[in-house]
Amino acid sequence: MPARAGVAVALRDAFLSALVALGLFGAMIGLKTDVGPSSLVLTPRPWAVAIAVGAVFAGRLALLVWRAWRPAGAPSPRRLAAAGHQAGRYLAPLLLTFALTLPAYGGRYWLDLGILVLTYVMLGWGLTIVVGLAGLLDLGYVAFYAVGAYSYALLAQTFGLGFWTCLPLAGLLAACWGVMLGFPVLRLRGDYLAIVTLAFGEIIRIVLLNWVSLTNGPNGISSIPRPTLFGLTFSMEGGPGSVADFFGVEPDISQRVIFLYYVILGLALLTNWVSLRLRRLPLGRAWEALREDEVACRALGINVTTTKLTAFAIGACFGGFAGAFFATRQAFISPESFTFMESATVLAIVVLGGLGSQLGVALAALVMIGGAELFRDFAEYRMLVFGAALVAMMILRPRGLVSGRTPSVALGTAQEISADLVAQGRG
Amino acid sequence: MAYALQQLINGLTLGMIYGLIAVGYTMVYGIIGMINFAHGDIFMVGAFLSLISLTGLAALGITSVPLALAVTLLFAAGIAALYGWTVERIAYRPLRGSFRLAPLISAIGMSIVLQNFVQVSQGARVKPVAPLIEGNIPLYAGTDFTAQLSAMQIAIVITTLLVLGVFTWLVTRTPLGRAMRACEQDLKMAGLLGIDTDHTISLTFVIGAALAAVAGLLFLLYYGVIDFYIGFIAGVKAFTAAVLGGIGSLPGAVLGGLAIGLIETFWSAYFTVEYKDVAAFSILVVVLIFMPSGLLGRADVEKV
Numbered sequence: 150m151p152a153r154a155g156v157a158v159a160l161r162d163a164f165l166s167a168l169v170a171l172g173l174f175g176a177m178i179g180l181k182t183d184v185g186p187s188s189l190v191l192t193p194r195p196w197a198v199a200i201a202v203g204a205v206f207a208g209r210l211a212l213l214v215w216r217a218w219r220p221a222g223a224p225s226p227r228r229l230a231a232a233g234h235q236a237g238r239y240l241a242p243l244l245l246t247f248a249l250t251l252p253a254y255g256g257r258y259w260l261d262l263g264i265l266v267l268t269y270v271m272l273g274w275g276l277t278i279v280v281g282l283a284g285l286l287d288l289g290y291v292a293f294y295a296v297g298a299y300s301y302a303l304l305a306q307t308f309g310l311g312f313w314t315c316l317p318l319a320g321l322l323a324a325c326w327g328v329m330l331g332f333p334v335l336r337l338r339g340d341y342l343a344i345v346t347l348a349f350g351e352i353i354r355i356v357l358l359n360w361v362s363l364t365n366g367p368n369g370i371s372s373i374p375r376p377t378l379f380g381l382t383f384s385m386e387g388g389p390g391s392v393a394d395f396f397g398v399e400p401d402i403s404q405r406v407i408f409l410y411y412v413i414l415g416l417a418l419l420t421n422w423v424s425l426r427l428r429r430l431p432l433g434r435a436w437e438a439l440r441e442d443e444v445a446c447r448a449l450g451i452n453v454t455t456t457k458l459t460a461f462a463i464g465a466c467f468g469g470f471a472g473a474f475f476a477t478r479q480a481f482i483s484p485e486s487f488t489f490m491e492s493a494t495v496l497a498i499v500v501l502g503g504l505g506s507q508l509g510v511a512l513a514a515l516v517m518i519g520g521a522e523l524f525r526d527f528a529e530y531r532m533l534v535f536g537a538a539l540v541a542m543m544i545l546r547p548r549g550l551v552s553g554r555t556p557s558v559a560l561g562t563a564q565e566i567s568a569d570l571v572a573q574g575r576g
Numbered sequence: 577m578a579y580a581l582q583q584l585i586n587g588l589t590l591g592m593i594y595g596l597i598a599v600g601y602t603m604v605y606g607i608i609g610m611i612n613f614a615h616g617d618i619f620m621v622g623a624f625l626s627l628i629s630l631t632g633l634a635a636l637g638i639t640s641v642p643l644a645l646a647v648t649l650l651f652a653a654g655i656a657a658l659y660g661w662t663v664e665r666i667a668y669r670p671l672r673g674s675f676r677l678a679p680l681i682s683a684i685g686m687s688i689v690l691q692n693f694v695q696v697s698q699g700a701r702v703k704p705v706a707p708l709i710e711g712n713i714p715l716y717a718g719t720d721f722t723a724q725l726s727a728m729q730i731a732i733v734i735t736t737l738l739v740l741g742v743f744t745w746l747v748t749r750t751p752l753g754r755a756m757r758a759c760e761q762d763l764k765m766a767g768l769l770g771i772d773t774d775h776t777i778s779l780t781f782v783i784g785a786a787l788a789a790v791a792g793l794l795f796l797l798y799y800g801v802i803d804f805y806i807g808f809i810a811g812v813k814a815f816t817a818a819v820l821g822g823i824g825s826l827p828g829a830v831l832g833g834l835a836i837g838l839i840e841t842f843w844s845a846y847f848t849v850e851y852k853d854v855a856a857f858s859i860l861v862v863v864l865i866f867m868p869s870g871l872l873g874r875a876d877v878e879k880v
Contacts, residue, residue, distance in 0.1 A: 286680075539685025
């Protein structure tokens with residue numbers, strides 16, 4: 150009776166998993182430490198443990214049953230890649246149309262969510278240049294986002310400059326910081342590079358937190374000016390010089406939200422367009438060559454130093470743009486917003502998007518940021534689910550949503566290459 | 577003079593804690609070549625398990641400090657080892673042989689899970705604990721400052737040395753240690769020669785997690801307050817220590833830990849407390865640029 154033996158094995162496996170779960174959760178969930186009047190007191194919570202252990206048992210059993218009944222023979226990666234490529238041809242224009250027309254039927258809530266998602270799409274596309282194209286693993290991307298945000302906030306407060314003047318400046322300053330980070334890490338590879346960029350991101354955050362005379366420390370900078378439309382402001386009172394007055398309509402908060410939405414959409418599309426064009430330049434091809442094999446690159450006479458530095462600088466520049474936008478949208482920034490979690494989120498979007506796929510990044514940002522938004526009601530569990538989703542994504546689809554690659558240069562017609570056949574950058 | 581001596585003592589104590597965590601990083605990196613990003617959070621889990629155990633023992637009426645500490649040490653190390661095993665089993669083992677970014681992202685995900693799991697289950701508030709070991713031994717009296725060696729510091733140093741002694745014996749004298757060293761040299765060859773590599777990797781995570789939990793207990797005793805976020809910074813610093821000592825080298829990890837502890841303490845004492853983390857991270861950058869293989873590491877020869 151193989152089926153019966155299978156059931157017995159599955160039950161035993163699930164029971165063992167539950168036992169491990171009991172070990173893990175017994176003390177951690179079962180005994181909550183609370184700050185009592187004189188010292189800590191323990192509150193026992195047996196029911197919570199029982200529920201958690203039961204959930205693990207049921208989950209493990211369900212997983213085993215699903216594995217046993219799953220139809221054999223998954224579609225081959227090559228066919229999947231081709232299918233993804235086909236779908237991508239229609240999906241991208243569809244998504245773009247949706248993004249362009251969202252203000253027509255989306256309410257305030259949806260626009261705010263759209264702005265949030267688009268900010269991450271833009272950051273993702275910026276980081277794609279560094280991680281996806283040049284293959285340099287950067288865990289401190291948030292530093293450039295912070296530099297951009299603080300550049301705009303400080304320039305606006307100190308010199309009274311407007312958003313559109315500061316936007317290129319913020320990008321430029323972030324690019325300078327990108328080069329500054331790039332120089333010392335030129336010789337580093339892979340995980341070392343990752344940890345140094347992480348340290349760099351933390352250094353920037355700690356400096357922002359402690360340089361109180363410049364950045365106002367943990368209290369942050371508030372009342373950052375909003376962007377204007379060719380000099381017209383979006384003030385609630387209306388009055389001369391405001392958009393509402395110029396067009397002769399009632400002043401409404403949604404006008405500013407729609408404007409911000411289109412600004413970030415434009416910035417994101419600019420990032421996308423620039424990186425797509427860069428891929429066709431010798432520089433972009435050098436990036437991709439660098440990702441695949443650095444030693445071969447050197448042998449072929451590519452200047453690795455400038456190639457890496459430009460990747461850092463251009464990636465950082467877009468991070469800076471996004472930062473300036475973030476500052477003007479929030480009107481308030483503090484070091485709180487630039488923690489390692491942001492870097493991890495953006496990197497997760499890039500990796501989930503398939504490392505180098507533009508459409509993949511957009512889809513991934515939609516899934517991750519939109520998905521996190523769905524869990525807003527369970528704010529406590531939101532990050533828990535986010536982390537678990539990262540692990541699950543890596544196990545189920547380590548190569549990301551859109552994992553195939555189309556070569557930038559090809560003899561004859563460019564063919565989609567399945568993810569399993571491409572090497573991955575060592576950074 | 578007395579002040580500098582005091583900083584030396586404080587730095588060495590702190591360095592011992594970093595060293596214990598760094599050993600876990602360096603072991604895992606040596607064998608499977610990945611940064612176990614969740615290791616810092618295992619350390620944090622270990623600190624929380626110690627907190628629960630100490631509070632529980634106090635509630636049960638056990639007043640003998642050595643007994644309570646011994647029970648807590650075993651409890652925290654045991655459960656944290658289970659955490660280490662589970663993390664490896666869930667998040668890393670399915671990804672073995674996958675492309676190199678996958679385990680790193682998975683590890684970041686696991687780190688987020690552990691952090692938020694503790695936040696949800698134990699609350700986000702800072703947890704204080706009353707000092708268990710009290711008493712000071714004056715060592716050297718300066719003009720206006722007396723350097724002291726606290727009983728707590730002695731306890732931390734003795735515990736660390738004991739644990740590291742057991743660990744060194746495990747790695748150098750047992751069949752398990754031999755298997756681990758073989759896997760570190762060449763995983764595939766070790767597998768061909770009949771070593772159960774999956775099993776060995778699992779045990780590496782278990783041992784690393786147990787050491788991190790001991791560090792967690794010592795951290796809890798030394799500072800007296802913990803929250804769910806301590807794992808991140810401590811983890812990055814311990815990784816810095818591992819890199820500084822030469823990643824893959826076990827004595828190097830301890831040495832690197834001591835160096836980071838000393839640098840951080842002296843920086844806080846003579847410059848600014850706010851920028852002590854910047855100092856530690858800057859050291860990381862400088863070391864990687866000028867001495868990529870660390871103090872005791874092997875030079876990484878690239879074959880084409």
